[in-house]
Amino acid sequence: MNFQDIPPVDNDKHLLDVAFGAGREKAQKVRLKRQKKRSAPLTEARLLEVERIRALSILEKRLMKLTESFPHVSQLPPFYQALMRCFLDVQEFKKTLGAAAWCARRIAAFRQQYERKARGARSVQEARTHRTECYGRISSAVKQIGPELIALERSRRVLRSFPDVQEMFTACIAGFPNVGKSTLLAKLSGARPKIAAYAFTTTTLNLGYITDGYPQVQLIDTPGTLNRFEKMNDVEKQAHLAMEHLAQCMVFVLDLTEPYPLTQQMELLERVRALGKPVLLYLSKADLLQPAVLQAALSRHACLTSADELRRALLEQRKLFKANAA
Ligand SMILES: Nc1nc2c(ncn2[C@@H]2O[C@H](COP(=O)(O)OP(=O)(O)O)[C@@H](O)[C@H]2O)c(=O)[nH]1
Ligand SMILES: [Mg+2]
CATH class of the missing domain: 1.20.120.1190 (Four Helix Bundle (Hemerythrin (Met), subunit A))
Known part of the structure; x- marks a missing residue:
């Protein structure tokens, strides 16, 4: 639209x-x-x-x-x-x-x-x-x-100011600020969202598409921490509404290098799960982690660490969704 x-x-x-x-x-x-x-x-x-x-x-x-x-x-x-x-x-x-x-x-x-x-x-x-x-x-x-x-x-x-979204299979990318959501969107879709080394306030929702000949999955970079709706800024509200009304699937970006304590990130993950949609976990910045820390994390959480794996998982989710809808 x-x-x-x-x-x-x-x-x-x-x-x-x-x-x-x-x-x-x-x-x-x-x-x-x-x-x-x-x-x-x-x-x-x-x-x-x-x-x-x-x-x-x-x-x-x-x-x-x-x-x-x-x-x-x-x-x-x-x-x-x-x-x-x-x-x-x-x-x-x-x-x-x-x-x-x-x-x-x-x-x-x-x-x-x-x-x-x-x-x-x-x-x-x-x-x-x-x-x-x-x-x-x-x-x-x-x-x-x-x-x-x-x-x-x-x-x-x-x-x-409303984002121009398509009616198609959609995944929203959620996670704390600065964890690498926009970077992931760029890797998955070739979109060029603004990427900053600091947590900044996004002014629009970033969109991207996983294409396979033609667009297959719509990706929306959804900032915000899903606290009280009234306290959200405009973009966070848009993001929240996108998660509610557009997303058939969620990607949650987990970042073990960030100052955000893991417990807080896990709380947000629970709020994302509460939306009642399939959630794919993605561990960002794996390149910065000590091998031992990475191994420990992977054994504890079933998460993906490469954009390619995640792309395949998203296409799989799309297929499942289409099969269920048929
Ligand atoms: N080393 C490394 N840096 C990353 C990775 N993903 C994101 N970053 C950096 O983390 C910072 C925040 O990334 P961004 O995508 O803007 O995070 P967002 O706020 O969640 O959208 C930027 O400086 C990125 O370059 C990654 O996989 N590895
Ligand atoms: Mg961003």
Whole structure:
């Protein structure tokens, strides 16, 4: 799902500038065109004002396009619905979209009504009055949804921050900060996430794909330690929702070289297990461990130490999942 392409939402002032600009342009064109074959002044005035009114249909088009560019919450996959509920006021969001659609319909109604009036005007002045009245009413309808347009632009920015995930077999990579999750993602998938020698706050979820001709396993680098949801930062919340709604399988990265005590890492592992999905254990930084320490760890925990082994294990998990689903 990709929310990056939702175009920016114009504010009311900009929308009106565009529409009135279109009206002026249209007026100029009509005047030029009619220079040669001029009819009676009233006929000319009716024609001109009708065209100027009709030019405002650009507002309807823009507003309809705007509402169509946003997703329908109920049609989204569960992960995105959960993200929406977490990061947006969904009721409010729906209301703002409704307001934009309402405004488009109202403009269409005014426009049609005043086109008719201008066409039937009995004087040049009357034709002009219908047009200015129409412009006034449409302008206040647009101004009325000014706050909603601002809210929609805010929502668009929130949606943009959502990761672009595919609906496919997915494994989330969990573990304490700095244990080597992003490094592992890079090794497994060729993705190029940011890798730092210090624990840093990731600003987006890192994604990668294990491919075998075509993408087979979606990998998500999921930072955070699964403590209380309210205390998580935005990316940790996204990560948590990904584990809940997307992951069919978890990879837990264990790091025996890190200052995080093993007991804490084991507690996190238990929280990951509590998600109720298969968990593959991966021991990172095996190259830094004394052979004896490595041997002891391997005899205690059933863990993998190479990315190749883990890749095979993940493809196996995918096969099992598909077989069970069939
Ligand atoms: N020697 C060694 N260093 C590693 C390994 N995996 C990660 N690192 C280093 O550990 C640090 C943290 O890695 P990173 O992948 O950013 O950890 P993350 O915070 O869990 O995503 C970086 O300096 C990596 O280069 C490994 O297998 N061996
Ligand atoms: Mg990382």
